[in-house]
Amino acid sequence: xxxxxxxxxxxxxxxxxxxxxxxxxxxxxxxxxxxxxxxxxxxxxxxxxxxxxxxxxxxxxxxxxxxxxxxxxxxxxxxxxxxxxxxxxxxxxxxxxxxxxx
Amino acid sequence: xxxxxxxxxxxxxxxxxxxxxxxxxxxxxxxxxxxxxxxxxxxxxxxxxxxxxxxxxxxxxxxxxxxxxxxxxxxxxxxxxxxxxxxxxxxxxxxxxxxxxxxxxxxxxxxxxxxxxxxxxxxxxxxxxxxxxxxxxxxxxxxxxxxxxxxxxxxxxxxxxxxxxxxxxxxxxxxxxxxxxxxxxxxxxxxxxxxxxxxxxxxxxxxxxxxxxxxxxxxxxxxxxxxxxxxxxxxxxxxxxxxxxxxxxxx
Numbered sequence: 001x002x003x004x005x006x007x008x009x010x011x012x013x014x015x016x017x018x019x020x021x022x023x024x025x026x027x028x029x030x031x032x033x034x035x036x037x038x039x040x041x042x043x044x045x046x047x048x049x050x051x052x053x054x055x056x057x058x059x060x061x062x063x064x065x066x067x068x069x070x071x072x073x074x075x076x077x078x079x080x081x082x083x084x085x086x087x088x089x090x091x092x093x094x095x096x097x098x099x100x101x102x
Numbered sequence: 103x104x105x106x107x108x109x110x111x112x113x114x115x116x117x118x119x120x121x122x123x124x125x126x127x128x129x130x131x132x133x134x135x136x137x138x139x140x141x142x143x144x145x146x147x148x149x150x151x152x153x154x155x156x157x158x159x160x161x162x163x164x165x166x167x168x169x170x171x172x173x174x175x176x177x178x179x180x181x182x183x184x185x186x187x188x189x190x191x192x193x194x195x196x197x198x199x200x201x202x203x204x205x206x207x208x209x210x211x212x213x214x215x216x217x218x219x220x221x222x223x224x225x226x227x228x229x230x231x232x233x234x235x236x237x238x239x240x241x242x243x244x245x246x247x248x249x250x251x252x253x254x255x256x257x258x259x260x261x262x263x264x265x266x267x268x269x270x271x272x273x274x275x276x277x278x279x280x281x282x283x284x285x286x287x288x289x290x291x292x293x294x295x296x297x298x299x300x301x302x303x304x305x306x307x308x309x310x311x312x313x314x315x316x317x318x319x320x321x322x323x324x325x326x327x328x329x330x331x332x333x334x335x336x337x338x339x340x341x342x343x344x345x346x347x348x349x350x351x352x353x
Contacts, residue, residue, distance in 0.1 A: 005167065009154070038334040042288075049293040050317070098265060
């Protein structure tokens, strides 16, 4: 039987929220274990890197445009461009390149 | 004075949330196009995005609804696909000193999305709910609006524009990971390693059949553990971290 769609949405939201707060429920102070500290130090960068590549190449109509956006984004961020600037550069790169590629 | 300080932090978070929201808008639009296929009305999609605000998790949730999955299946799969949020929660809590009230921890963690986590962790100092809620309030309505518009008029934008907008989110990820990579060589190497393994996992037989969410969590744990073992933080690094988190995030 199909669940009521609103019950379904509510359960999805609650389950997602629980993942967000799970650590807060068990952690009372910073962990002092060296390995765990180092592990958590790397987690954010590794997660975002894994999610960026190769996904950026699959996101665009032409994989080449996605790859170019990645390179442009890395270069811009390396030389100090901010969040919005880097995102804009990436979008523009794809927009311009796909005029020729697609 | 304290209240005024918090208001400034909130506005700061709100400002940083706007580019994230614009990126979300584009991604939500394509989520909306899928949601329409799965039988969601614009209002239902808007509501789902407003309360869930999780990209991959929502996409999967919508698909499950269409296949008449049970609520138990929905819960288990939502846990699995969003498991990275647990790690992000640990990383944020790690920055909060002992004695931080539970409600503060819960409020900060409740704002976790990939991007809001990214800008919160990139910001020096103790994570504060004023910052994370500022970002959340800027970004999530655009996420919900994008979903609703994708459902109601998914075919109005040219494919070229959707394609260009779809990299906005990745641009933001890049803006979060590159500056620290430049500052700390260990992070830079970890990022490059992540790119390499992520590419391999997306293409190798067997592992490429895992969902993207599962590949993310497996690779995050494996690569972070590898670097924690090979290039651990020294006492000096850790005391620098402590000094960073002592300024109350005034920047």
